[in-house]
Amino acid sequence: MVSATMRISGHFNPAVTLGFLATRRIEAMMAGLYIIAQILGAIAAAYALKAAYPESVFVATRGGGQAIALDITGGQAFILETIATFFLAFVIFGTAVDQRGPKIGGLAIGFTIAADILAIGPLTGASMNPARSFGPAVASGVYEAQLLYWAAPITGALIASLLYEYLFMRRGREPVDHGELKP
Numbered sequence: 001m002v003s004a005t006m007r008i009s010g011h012f013n014p015a016v017t018l019g020f021l022a023t024r025r026i027e028a029m030m031a032g033l034y035i036i037a038q039i040l041g042a043i044a045a046a047y048a049l050k051a052a053y054p055e056s057v058f059v060a061t062r063g064g065g066q067a068i069a070l071d072i073t074g075g076q077a078f079i080l081e082t083i084a085t086f087f088l089a090f091v092i093f094g095t096a097v098d099q100r101g102p103k104i105g106g107l108a109i110g111f112t113i114a115a116d117i118l119a120i121g122p123l124t125g126a127s128m129n130p131a132r133s134f135g136p137a138v139a140s141g142v143y144e145a146q147l148l149y150w151a152a153p154i155t156g157a158l159i160a161s162l163l164y165e166y167l168f169m170r171r172g173r174e175p176v177d178h179g180e181l182k183p
Helices: 014-022 028-052 055-060 074-097 105-124 130-140 146-168
Strands: none
Touching: 014 028, 014 074, 014 130, 014 146, 028 130, 055 130, 074 105, 074 146, 130 146
């Protein structure tokens, strides 16, 4: 889906959108609209799952929502989600934003998400996306650790976005198709 929508935006993640906002790659009004759409899309998807699965399966799986493993502290979960989202946002900047990067955006992003899920999925659910956590929470009514599932991905995405933008990105004008911001 990232590759399919990359020409338009490719943003499915409010944390990544906030990284784009922090690096001035999207205007505030547009970022707000993206985030609202991302949240509404996640809620709609969760309700679609609720309609598609038997109630017992939906309830047992919390509608696809995450949970923190019993032997993981909140602090450890925050660190894991922050690092996983850092990797995701860094790869997004390195492959989809940086004009010098390889044009494999969707593939590299998908592999990074898969690697993050394999690494921390059993521990935190590997959210990396506040909307992805919020949608199932609304549909299931289980809001466990929502503050963590918002704060950690936003922290990781902001750190990665700012680091890549100001340490690795070549300075120059943004291509016309990226929607250049005027000072």
